[in-house]
Amino acid sequence: MQGALRRGSSLLGGTQEYTALNFVFKNLWEQFHRPANVYFLGISILQCIKPISITGGTPTTLAPLTAVLIATSTKDGIEDFTRHQADAQENSRTVTRLVVPGQRRNSVAGGKGGGGRGGKERKNSGGSIRGSKPRPPAATEEVPWMDVQVGDVLEIRNRENIPADLVMLSCSDPKGTCFVLTSNLDGETNLKPRVVSPDLRAVIAAADGAAAVAESAGGLAGGEQGSVLALAAKGALVECDLPNQKLEHFDGALVLQGGERIPLQGKNILLRGCQLRNTEWCRGVVVYTGRETKIQMNAAEPAPKSSSLKPYVDRETLHVLCVQIFLCLVAAVFAGIRAAGSDVENMYFILGQDEEPQSPALVAFLKFWSFIIIFTNFVPISLLITLDMVKVFQSKFIAWDRQMYHEAREFDGTKRPMPAQVRSSELNEDLGRVKHIFSDKTGTLTCNIMNFRKCSIRGQMFGLGTTEIGLNYRLRNGLPVPTVPPLPPGAKRTPHVNFIDPEFSRVVENKAHPLHEAAVEFYLHLALNHEVQPEQQQDGSVVYSASNPDEGALIYAASHFGHRFLRRDGKDITVAVTTRHEQPLASQPTSKPTSSGSSNSARGGRCGSTSLSMQQQNAGGGAKISSMSPPPPLSTGGGADVCGGSPVVGGEEEEVEEKIFHVLHTFPFTSDRKRSSVVVRKGTGGVVVYCKGADNVILERLDLAKNPAELVKTVKENIAEFTRDGLRTLLTAKTERSEEQYLEWLSDFQAAETSMKGREEKVQRTP
Numbered sequence: 001m002q003g004a005l006r007r008g009s010s011l012l013g014g015t016q017e018y019t020a021l022n023f024v025f026k027n028l029w030e031q032f033h034r035p036a037n038v039y040f041l042g043i044s045i046l047q048c049i050k051p052i053s054i055t056g057g058t059p060t061t062l063a064p065l066t067a068v069l070i071a072t073s074t075k076d077g078i079e080d081f082t083r084h085q086a087d088a089q090e091n092s093r094t095v096t097r098l099v100v101p102g103q104r105r106n107s108v109a110g111g112k113g114g115g116g117r118g119g120k121e122r123k124n125s126g127g128s129i130r131g132s133k134p135r136p137p138a139a140t141e142e143v144p145w146m147d148v149q150v151g152d153v154l155e156i157r158n159r160e161n162i163p164a165d166l167v168m169l170s171c172s173d174p175k176g177t178c179f180v181l182t183s184n185l186d187g188e189t190n191l192k193p194r195v196v197s198p199d200l201r202a203v204i205a206a207a208d209g210a211a212a213v214a215e216s217a218g219g220l221a222g223g224e225q226g227s228v229l230a231l232a233a234k235g236a237l238v239e240c241d242l243p244n245q246k247l248e249h250f251d252g253a254l255v256l257q258g259g260e261r262i263p264l265q266g267k268n269i270l271l272r273g274c275q276l277r278n279t280e281w282c283r284g285v286v287v288y289t290g291r292e293t294k295i296q297m298n299a300a301e302p303a304p305k306s307s308s309l310k311p312y313v314d315r316e317t318l319h320v321l322c323v324q325i326f327l328c329l330v331a332a333v334f335a336g337i338r339a340a341g342s343d344v345e346n347m348y349f350i351l352g353q354d355e356e357p358q359s360p361a362l363v364a365f366l367k368f369w370s371f372i373i374i375f376t377n378f379v380p381i382s383l384l385i386t387l388d389m390v391k392v393f394q395s396k397f398i399a400w401d402r403q404m405y406h407e408a409r410e411f412d413g414t415k416r417p418m419p420a421q422v423r424s425s426e427l428n429e430d431l432g433r434v435k436h437i438f439s440d441k442t443g444t445l446t447c448n449i450m451n452f453r454k455c456s457i458r459g460q461m462f463g464l465g466t467t468e469i470g471l472n473y474r475l476r477n478g479l480p481v482p483t484v485p486p487l488p489p490g491a492k493r494t495p496h497v498n499f500i501d502p503e504f505s506r507v508v509e510n511k512a513h514p515l516h517e518a519a520v521e522f523y524l525h526l527a528l529n530h531e532v533q534p535e536q537q538q539d540g541s542v543v544y545s546a547s548n549p550d551e552g553a554l555i556y557a558a559s560h561f562g563h564r565f566l567r568r569d570g571k572d573i574t575v576a577v578t579t580r581h582e583q584p585l586a587s588q589p590t591s592k593p594t595s596s597g598s599s600n601s602a603r604g605g606r607c608g609s610t611s612l613s614m615q616q617q618n619a620g621g622g623a624k625i626s627s628m629s630p631p632p633p634l635s636t637g638g639g640a641d642v643c644g645g646s647p648v649v650g651g652e653e654e655e656v657e658e659k660i661f662h663v664l665h666t667f668p669f670t671s672d673r674k675r676s677s678v679v680v681r682k683g684t685g686g687v688v689v690y691c692k693g694a695d696n697v698i699l700e701r702l703d704l705a706k707n708p709a710e711l712v713k714t715v716k717e718n719i720a721e722f723t724r725d726g727l728r729t730l731l732t733a734k735t736e737r738s739e740e741q742y743l744e745w746l747s748d749f750q751a752a753e754t755s756m757k758g759r760e761e762k763v764q765r766t767p
Contacts, residue, residue: 016080016083016084017080017083018077023073023080024073027073027076027077028073034310034384035318035321036313036314036381036384037068037069037384039317039379040061040065040376040381041065043061043372043376044059044062046369046373047059047060047061047062047373051366052366052370052373053370053373054370054373054374055373061376064381064382065381068381068385068388071389072384072385072388075388075391075392075425079424079425082423083423091144091145091146092145092146093144093163094142094143094145095142095143095145095148095154095156095160095163096142096154096155096156096157097140097143097152097153097154098139098140098152098153098283099139099141145163145164148163148164148286148289149286150287150289152286153169153284153285154166155281155282156270156276156281156282156283156284157276157281158276158277158278158279158280159275159276159277160275161273161275162270162271162272162273162274162275162276164286164287164289164290164293165269165272165286165287165288165294166269166270166286167238167240167252167269167284167285167287168194168197168268168282168283168284169196169200169204169283169284169285170196170201170204170282170283171196171279171282171283172279172281172282173279175195175570176195176196176570177193177195177196177279178193178195178270178276178278178279178282179191179192179194179276179277179278179533179545180192180194180271180275180277181274181277182271184273184275185247185273186247188548191278191545191546192274193531193533194268196268197262197264197265197268198570198571199262199263200254200262201570203256203260236254236255236257237255238253238254238287239252239253239255240252240253243288243292243294243297244294244297245297246294247295247298248266248670248671249266250264250265250268250269251264251265251759252264252287261754263754263759267668269287270282270284271293271294271295272293272294273293273295278533278545307426307427308433309387309429309430310426313383313387317379320379321378321379323378324372324378327371327375328371328375331367331368331371332364332367332371333364335363335364335367336360336361336367337360339358339363339364340360391429392425394422394425395422398422399419399420399422400419401420404419404420405418405419405420406418406419450496450549450550450553450728451496451497451498451553452496452497452498452499452553452556452557452560453467453727454499454722454725454727455522456719456722457507457515457518457519457522458515458711459711459714459715459718460515462499462503463501463504464483464484464485464500464501465482465484465500466481466482466484467725467726467727468726469724469725469726470724470725470726473724484500485500487500488502492560494556494557494559495556496552496553496556496557497556497557497560499557499560504519507519508562521734522732523562523563524558524563524577525690525692525732526555526557526563526692526732527555527559527563527565527573527575528573528663528680528690529676529732530551530555530565530676531546531551532544532545532551532552532565533545533546533568534565534566534567544556550728562579563575563577564576564578566658571663571664572660572662572663573660573661574658574659575659575661576659577657577658578654578656578657579654579655579657661681662680662681663678663680663681664679664680664687665677665678665679666678673697674693674694674697675691675692675693675694675697675698676692677689677691678690682736685738685739686736686738686739686742688734688735688736688737689737690732690733690734691732691733691734692732692733693730693731694730694731695729698731698733699712715731719731749763
């Protein structure tokens, strides 16, 4: 498999500032940006001029200046050498590369033990992670990161770092989904989902059924592994845009041998710097390496580190120099006046019979520079070396400080020591100057814990109580503070759901209530419009793994109110819908099959525990609050926020029915769209577009013919109320389209999606 980029580009990259060739010149250039060093260099030059020198032409200041320069360069060199070591360790990591039959490899300049030269060839076999499919045996080799080339097919294992930008080909998850930790890219600690292109999965699944696949891989692999190798051996081509800095953007296509094009997007890419999580293995083809990877394209040239004390010292040095120059001028003027006196002109016995008296101006000029040399100690040269040595010892004390020592516990239970590391001693004193910490990441302040707290459905708010922010707002403005009733005995408890409102319980349970249908549709929306993956724990419990805590809280809220997301099989989403029927306390639950799928019934139980958080989500509009214009790209997402729980009475029977929903398209949330959308097939024909997102994005796309102005005004007021409580708000909305309208849109959308030029703009313009 070959990339559209050139092959053989090195993966080498680093954070070091110097190299062996430029260290002396670059370091001296940086050091002579310090006014004190320039000052003493000038003094050394003046001392070499005999008419003004007081040292007989010997530059006595040059020796201590050289000592200062050597000491500082040694300190800088040692610190940069540690960065070199860290970079060498990074580039010497090994990764598993699949052996592609008949593929010729280019050698990488400076590479070690890679390719067919030093890599170890071996066989790999299945894994053990729950829910993952086994890895068919295949010939592989361990190669250093620095030997990875464009077009290589790599295998990444769980908790391994990704050495290059890869296009996903397959993974251990049967649904083609893996999770990556992107904290090195964006600082977020939440796991992000990445998926194999559904069209590529379909191609590989079809190839798995043919016996020729294993033979085309040289007998080294069978099943999906063999299909991947077959694509590589037959020369499948990856076309993609040139290297760029856009972390979330990728335009490309996988061109198969028959000319079929499979579109590739950002969600199909694994970026260097990420770490594979909750996935046993993942395989992909390299498209960008080394300096061309997105993380390296975003890395600026390392700038020289300097503390806030340095400008202060430089400024004071200039002040002292100005005072010194003023005093030297005064002394030079008096020397010139003295030289102009008649008594000085007649001092032949001092000047000598053959000496001609010098002009007063020349005497003043020469004496000025002599006084500069005499007053050299105004700026002590020991100041520089003292500051540098103090910083070196400070660095050692910081590294030895037990209060800055931490032991990180790895996933296998081992402890990894993490002492404080000083990578640049120039910044030591800045640690003591920090007074305020500013953060624009809500998750940083809330530990990424979100609770579903309140909601508004068709203009009616649900959810009692307020937050600490809302309490302070009401106290400052003299508003009444609402009381929160205690949670009723036996009430259902769900993680990340902190909601109390008896009125809402009646809405959910009473099918005759005018808001019942809207409430049900609202929670169905939350159960379908997301990228959450359920993970089954060893104790049998299910934990939702979400890319952000907002979506996690929304899924838990949907589950709390009877729409429990079970699994995602390709484009099918299975949701367990719970309905309640009042029964005598002695009655037993029964199961009833349904036409949409298998049904299971169970008595309502208590699960998990309620977590409390100041950061919550609020729903600014129920599922039926608005009607969207066109489907995907223009569709908007709405609401997600607070949902609450209702008491579960012991005399109620819960009937659980598993329903399968076919999702035709998924449009995840991005910073540009500010909404997420899913297109779901209706059982009666046509499609439904569910959207959730920022309130301003949803409101501007509402169909005002179906949403009265009074309703929209009420929803805006509810959003403002939620905001005053310090809650995060989302709006939900939906629209329905006929089969003819959907097919017409689909044709235009597919043409835009497979375009290689301006794909993103064309997709957004698709109505």
